[in-house]
Amino acid sequence: MTSWRRVTAATSSATLRLIAFIFLRWIPGHHFVPIVFTSLAVYLSTLFSLLRDDGVQDRRKEKPRKRTSKLPPSSVPAKTSESALKTLLTGLPSARSPALTWTTALINVLLALLTLDFLIRGFVLYPSNDVAFARIGYISPTTANLLLREPDPAQWPVVISYQEETAQKWVEEGKVYKLDDSTDFTAAVTLKKLKPVTHYRYSLSNNKTGSFVTSPEPGSSAATRMSFVTSSCLKPNFPYNILSHPLRVPGVEQMSAAISKLPALLRPAFMLFLGDFIYIDVPFRFGSSMSHYRSEYRRIYSSPSWTITQAANQPRALDLPWIHTLDDHEIENDWSAGNKTAPYPAAADPFIHYHVRANPPIPRNAFAPPDEVTYFSFVNGPASFFMLDTRTYRSEPAQENSTILGSAQLQSLLAYLSAPEPAGVRWKFVASSVPFTKNWHVGTTDTWGGFLDERRAVFEAMWRAERELGIRVVLLSGDRHEFGATRFLDPSLDNLAPSDFAEGAGVGIHEFSVGPLSMFYLPIRSYYQTDDQDVAIKYAPNGNSKFGLIDIEDGLDELGSESGSVRASVLTYSLYVDGDVVWKYQLSVPLDHRGADATVANSALPFPPGKVLEDHVLPAGWVLLAKNAIGRAEELGKCTALKATALYNDLLEKMRKTERLD
Structure with a gap:
């Protein structure tokens, strides 16, 4: 009969191995660390108890009995092999071979040591003070x-x-x-x-x-084209590799190699990095002081990946200009407590010194003292940019009058959207560290999905800018460790066909949300369209390294067999996953399109619909469908729990009012 100690040993061994694998290769969550070491402690104590068991010791000392089985001799080794495999897989001690027992135990100890190595090697051995x-x-x-x-x-x-x-x-x-x-x-x-x-x-x-x-002078002939890259989220040495430098960032190297293969005209002018440059709380927060935050920035900038090149003519990652926005893991997960509450002041110090000081200027109309502004605006070639700070000024989400931008930043953004751009500027890019779309159904309230009233005000200003200024608005975001492209239809348009609300390419303000540059990707598929407001175009969840290359140039846009082609400023979005292009999408702004004075053949629409140029993303199979089901079940369970809690609180409030003595 199986003893409780053998069940405990097998269970703790299986738990340790599964959690260590997830931690090292899938998701480096801080809650996995204590599970690994607790499982190891339980396993070793139980294993030693089993080894001390008199029965086990007696069976080891017994002499081999004569084989009485009528089976042929060739069948005996199979039983031994089966026992060895069982020992190695379960972690249970072997009655036949002490070597197998210590081997399977060593596997568990080694996994715990690898977990410890990933956790502390970079932190302890590379303070990077120098x-x-x-x-x-x-x-x-x-x-x-x-x-x-x-x-x-x-x-x-x-x-x-x-x-x-x-x-x-x-x-x-x-x-x-x-x-x-x-x-x-x-x-x-x-x-x-x-x-x-x-x-x-x-x-x-x-x-x-x-x-x-x-960069080119605005309005010059060189200002008609420009390219840049965008992504978010990076963590050194993940997925974990024991042979790798603990500060190596594989995604940075893959991006550099991909950029080096581009023609000279397509080389990006800058990297627009949309937050989570450090992960202070992943896999483990060692402190919340200013020195801890500073040390994380120093470690990232100590990475050999900034200067590694595969060929003599390959540019270094350090030579690509980087400009930055702030997100939660540079402070604390899902941060929404403002800029006065700890640990924000300690977190903001290195962000200002290492990033803000080299960033673009603040907007002309910032509506706040300059030294209190961490949102930025600039023009490069045919595009202008507004870089939002969606962490510093936000309040608690999903509440009455919740704000993700704060009053000053919201007014500054609305002023930017309504302002005409210099001649030759055809695009307005709004960069946010978190997605605008609510199509992600896990952690939705941490995104613009938790601030829908403010999102609506911003969208109305964007649709109005497209109609009145003839400048196309594009949204860029990160945070989700996945890629999602979404359209937001202008409800004032009365000529939209039913097909415009269906998933895929089409009209509307477009958002491209991409990440991570070098980090884990989510195992649960949680992006899907649920209404006619946020129309899904493309979802690409897989890949530890993802970035988008945006190229803008003047050219011809084919509007269809009936409309022909027109001269246009054409934007091509290329999605890179693990170093390869897997999806391309095109948007355009006809050069003679100026709001109500448009003379383009299809001027009944604000702009031509987007078009998919290439699609090499693997189609959803049964595994993806199963994970989608898991994501929806998780969402349903979360909603059910929230509703149950609300009903319980309402009941308590009614009882309190009933029992109150006036």
Whole structure:
């Protein structure tokens, strides 16, 4: 008869192995860590108890009995093999072989050690206090923001110089005489008096070098095209690899390799990174002080992936200008407690020093003091951008008068949307760290789905901008560790056909939400269309590394056999998954389309519908259908629990009022 100790040993062994696999290769959740080590403690204590069992010891000492079975000798090894396989799979001790017992125990100990290695190797062995680097942030036609870190006093003052790639003379921009702990030894310098659309090199006296290209002058012939990449969310050494450097970021390397294969005209001008640059609470929060947050930024910038190249002519990831928005894991998961509550002040300090200082300028109409603004706006080529901060100013979601932007930022965004753009600007991009769509049905309230009244006000301003300004609005977001493309139809249009509300390409404001750049992807499929407001175009959940390449250029847009083609500013969105293009989509703005004065053949629509150019995303099979069912069941269970709680609270309130003594 099976003893409770054998059941406990087998159960704890199976739990440890399953959870360790999930933690190291699937989702590095902090709640998995104590399960792994508790399971190991239970397993080892039970195993040693079994080994001390007199019966086990006696069976080991027994001499082999004569084989009385009538079966042929060849059948005996099979029984031994079956016993060995059972031991290795279950973790139970073997009565026949102590070596097998210790082997299966060693497997469990090794999995726990690998979990510990992933958890602490980077944190303990790489504090990165001495990391020195320089990178380019926002670039305009005549300026470039350079951020540097140099903690070694022997390298001070740091002299910053630059030159055109075709020139011999270096221009000294200035010197940073001293850096200190108040900024974690960082400083921002603006390189000035640059020429538009020109290749430059920069050099620092501490041997840090790099290159960049200035953006075109608005309205110039070069301003008709531009490309950039966008993504969110990165975590070093995940999926876990024991042989990898603990600070290596595979997705950054894959992106760099993919970019290096592009023609020169398609090379991105910048990376628009939409939050979760660090994960302070994944897999485990070691502290909430300013020093802990700073150390996470230092570790990311210490990653060898910034400078790894596969070929001599491949650009380094560090040479791609990065501009940043803020999201929750740079503070705390699902943060909604404002900018005064701890740990926000500690989290904001390194975000400001490492990212804000190199970011674009704040909007002209910020409606708040400049030093309190963490949302940004800029123009590059044929597009203007508004980078939202959806964490600093938000209130508790799904409440009356909930806000995700705060009053000042909301007014600034509405002013941006209503303002005409310079000649040649055909696109307005609004970048949000969390998705606008409510088609994700897990964690919906942490997105714009928890702030639907404010979302409606913003959408109305966007639809109005498209109708009156003739400029197309595109939404970019991250956070979800999946890709989802969604359309939002203008309800004021009375010429929409039933097909416009069906899933797939078509008309409407478009959102492209993509991530992670290097992190886990969700095992539960939770994105699907439920109404006619958020129309699903494409869902691509798989892949530990995903980013979008957006390319805009003037060309011809084929409007159909009846309408022919027109000159247009054409946007092509390319989705990269694990280094390969798996989906392409096209939007366009006819160049003679200006609101009510449009002369395009199909001007009954605000803009031509989007079109799928390529689709290599694997179709949904039975596994995906099953996971969708799990996601919907989870949503139903959550809704049921919330309703039950609400009914219970209502009942308590009624009882309180009934029993109250006046």
